Amino acid sequence: MAEIIDGKKIAEDVVATVAATAKDLAAHGVKPGLAVVIVGEDPASQVYVASKSRKAKECGFHSVQHTLAGGTSQADLVALIEQLNVDPAIHGILVQLPLPAHIDSGAIIQTIEPDKDVDGFTFVNVGRLGTGEVDSAFVPCTPAGSMLLIERVRGRDLSGLTAVVVGRSNIVGKPMANLLLAANCTVTIAHSRTKDLPALCRTADILVAAVGRPEMVKGDWVKQGATVIDVGINRIPAPEKGEGKTRLVGDVAFAEAAENAGSITPVPGGVGPMTIAMLMANTLVSACRAAGVEPPRF
Numbered sequence: 688m689a690e691i692i693d694g695k696k697i698a699e700d701v702v703a704t705v706a707a708t709a710k711d712l713a714a715h716g717v718k719p720g721l722a723v724v725i726v727g728e729d730p731a732s733q734v735y736v737a738s739k740s741r742k743a744k745e746c747g748f749h750s751v752q753h754t755l756a757g758g759t760s761q762a763d764l765v766a767l768i769e770q771l772n773v774d775p776a777i778h779g780i781l782v783q784l785p786l787p788a789h790i791d792s793g794a795i796i797q798t799i800e801p802d803k804d805v806d807g808f809t810f811v812n813v814g815r816l817g818t819g820e821v822d823s824a825f826v827p828c829t830p831a832g833s834m835l836l837i838e839r840v841r842g843r844d845l846s847g848l849t850a851v852v853v854g855r856s857n858i859v860g861k862p863m864a865n866l867l868l869a870a871n872c873t874v875t876i877a878h879s880r881t882k883d884l885p886a887l888c889r890t891a892d893i894l895v896a897a898v899g900r901p902e903m904v905k906g907d908w909v910k911q912g913a914t915v916i917d918v919g920i921n922r923i924p925a926p927e928k929g930e931g932k933t934r935l936v937g938d939v940a941f942a943e944a945a946e947n948a949g950s951i952t953p954v955p956g957g958v959g960p961m962t963i964a965m966l967m968a969n970t971l972v973s974a975c976r977a978a979g980v981e982p983p984r985f
Contacts, residue, residue, distance in 0.1 A: 689915075689948035692836050698960035701835070701985050702746060705967045708983050709747040712974055719974035720749035720777040721805070721966075726764060726790065727757035732783045739781070739963060746967050749776055761790045765798050772800040778977055779805035779970035802976070805969035807831070807862065816862055821869045825969050829897075830863040832961025833916045834870075835985060837893060840914050840950045846871040851888055853877045853904065853938070854897035859918055863895050884908075896938035906943025915944055915951040918958050 709719050721743045725736045736752065743750035753767060764782075771780050780803045786792045796804075801811035807827040815824035826834075841848065850872040854860035860876060867874045877887055879898075888894055888908040896904045897918035909915055919938030928934065937954030945951050952958055968985050975982035 689945040690840070690950040691945075692840060692914075692916075692950050692952045692957060694832070694836060694952055694957040695960045697836060697839055698832070698964035701961070701964040701968055702742070704983055704985065705964075705971045706746045708971055708975070712971075712978060712980065713747075715978045715980060717974055717978040717980075718747070718749045718776075719779070719970050720751065720774075721779040721781065721970045722751040722753065722771050722774075722777045723781045723783060724753045724755065724764070724767065724771075725783040726755045726759050727787050729785065732785070736783050739966060742963050742967055743970070746971070748967075748970065751777065757787050759787075759790075761795070764790060764795060768795065768798045772798075772803060775977075777803065778973035779803055779966075781806055781966070801825075803973060805966060805973060807969070808858075813857070813862075816865045816869075819865075819869050821866065825973075826866065826965075827858055827862050828962045828965040828969065829859050829918060829958060830866055831965040831969070833859075833863060833895060833918060833958050834866045835961060835965070836916060836952060836958065837867075837914060838870075841893070844871055845893070848872050848892040849890055850874045850893040850895065851877055851891035852895045852897065853884070853888065854895075854899075854918070856897065859897040863897065863918075867893065867895075898938050900938055901936050902938070902940040904939040904944065906940055906946055909944045909947040911947050912949035913947070915939055915948045916958065917941070917952050917954050920954060920959060 740750050771777050780799050796808045801809045807825040812825045850867045852864045855878045864874045864876050885908045889910050893914045895916045901921035901923050917937035917939040922933040925932045925934040972982040
């Protein structure tokens with residue numbers, strides 16, 4: 688049976704390091720500052736933003752939330768971001784997606800100062816990561832957290848290992864592949880058009896599933912002893928819990944995959960907690976750079 692990778696525990700370790708370093712930064716007169724911007728009343732976004740703000744306060748950050756009406760114009764949103772770009776008390780800027788339909792999300796993301804882009808979505812940070820400048824890039828939080836989970840099992844140097852990333856999104860799949868390449872892995876990105884996906888997955892020492900399809904990756908797709916990172920979070924009906932009830936599952940059929948895998952992340956409790964922990968880590972790194980202090984390695 689596979690080792691279960693405890694994302695909750697590893698995320699707590701990351702947050703503890705962040706909080707301790709934030710305390711040390713106070714001696715330099717610097718308090719890490721995170722500004723979260725939300726436009727409109729999307730309920731899921733409200734929950735995410737509240738949890739990010741709460742975690743930032745736990746870490747001892749200066750935490751600011753800007754809640755704007757759904758009808759806010761793109762020009763007004765740009766003006767707010769430009770204000771935050773030049774505010775020395777703010778080290779990280781996060782614009783909660785999705786934005787209302789009348790606002791161009793891509794243009795808004797590119798307005799953020801790259802050195803405060805703690806989500807890692809600006810072209811500058813994408814370019815840094817894509818050219819192997821991992822130490823100077825802000826890496827999107829979900830792949831960054833996934834990579835940390837892999838390192839805890841496999842170490843930092845993945846030379847000689849084969850990785851398959853199922854999913855080619857800009858937020859997870861592509862940055863994940865770049866991180867694995869930077870760690871000397873041999874990487875294949877697979878997707879919906881890939882021929883014989885099960886056979887390809889069976890070649891992977893490290894298998895990352897990020898497709899958003901519940902339990903798509905079956906147990907017999909997993910190579911014996913592989914490390915399986917399940918990025919998916921899907922709600923499916925759970926009639927056994929009662930009428931109208933649901934449960935969370937990943938993109939991997941967990942029980943089957945755990946029979947073959949050497950190590951595997953559960954859903955929930957795997958990659959999920961790492962995402963918010965890495966947001967805190969990125970904000971701390973930005974504050975360290977602003978103070979001229981060497982940031983910690985996570």
